Amino acid sequence: MIELHGVTKRFGTQLALAPLTLTVAPGEIVALVGPNGAGKSTTLRILAGALHPDAGSALIGKRNVVTDPLQARRHLGYLPQRLGVPLSAVVGDLALLVAAARGLPAAAGPSALVNYGLGDRLDATLGEMSGGQRQRAMLALATLGPIEALVLDEPSISLDVDGADEVREAIRAAKRGGAAVLFASHHLSDVAQLADRIAVMVAGELVACGTLEELAASTGVAWDRRVMDAPIERIYRLLVRGRTRIQDAA
């Protein structure tokens, strides 16, 4: 389970995250959507321990990421938007490190890479891999071992069609395994296909959260699951633009 209770973050005088409260249940997928600067990455980075919240609490499996960080991260899978390790790192060594940190047998790390079709790249540095291979390697390591929470920031970025399919399958597998999945994406088709609930953020605030059907009803958009992409884009634009207009007027 992932829980955020009144989490706030400021960068200097800039409010990056207004008090945010959001829960992702075990086996549930929640997508964070919103324009750039909405606070999606800030939310995910607080859960991963990269940022410290100014107020509120963030919990992974009932363990506070600030006061009990090691236990909270023991079963967290995280895919950052940026690489998060030096390009000079050898992917096989990184896999061994992730396996050791999660208390898994050493072989589990390289095996995960093999499963993602990277068996011949174990000795390569991340700098020697293509963007797609790198993203697949990071995804393999994020989903390594038993995880209670999977947090992904733009997981489909720089992936081709097959790679994007792999990401979707990995997210579904994590859900089937009982993990709470929270991911940020600008790919609304991914969001429509994967998410049980969608959280829309604008300028650090959560402006709407619900199933696609609920969001469609709240915005008055005609809903048809057979043509999913068109309605979700319309819902998104209505929610984001509506909020921006209110803020501009204020």
Add this chain to the structure above:
Amino acid sequence: MTVRALLRFDNASARRGRLVPIFAAGFALASVGVALAGLSAGGAVVVQGFARTSISLLQLTLWTVPLLALLLGAVSGAECAELELLTALPLPRTHIVVSRWAAWTIALTISLALGFGAAGVVIGILAGSADVARYVALIGVATLLVSASLAIGLWIGIAARSRARAVGFAVLVWFVLVVGADLTAIALLSILPAPASSWSLLLLLTANPVDSARALGLGLFQADVVAGPTGAALHRLLGGPGAVLVLTGLIAWTVVPLRLAGLRFAKQDL
């Protein structure tokens, strides 16, 4: 298990670049160059023995080793802000900092050992093995200085957060340690009354890792024999507890900055 995996990961990264062989070649060339620099009365080039080569190399080491280690530490420290994937693992952030320091200390020590070692073989063959212990002691002192300078550099890099700022601060700190502190010492000693000056000198030596390494090096090499009156004064000062104090100070210059770097990184937003 986790610490070993982390050290293995950082070690591989530290050794992957060409820095270790480049530094090793640089140290080897410098050693052989210094050893060959002595001229006999007849003008023919002769190879100096280990004792004089060690004294000459010490000065070169005191200038170059802190600069290299401070810069590497600063860049490595600044890179910590980009380790979002590692900090999301169940690893204490202090372990990440200590592992980076250990990996670079090992890599630079290997460079020193390879470079000075290769030159040592040449000197040994051409000039005999007398006083080889002093040469080995030089490598030991250089390793302590590498360790302290890397720790200071890491602290600078983590605090600075960007590579450019970290490199700028590292060069400034190097200048202060290598030149500025000596000027301060000379000024202070000239205005202090004589009885206070020997203790003040000891404290000033301890307050600067480069001076600590210099004093320790000269003391180890029995500098009163080969480094003239300055060496004799240092040797007298460093007899007994003085040497222990300077050595403890040099080790503290590793432990304290490393601890501060770890604490800073643990509280820092990435």
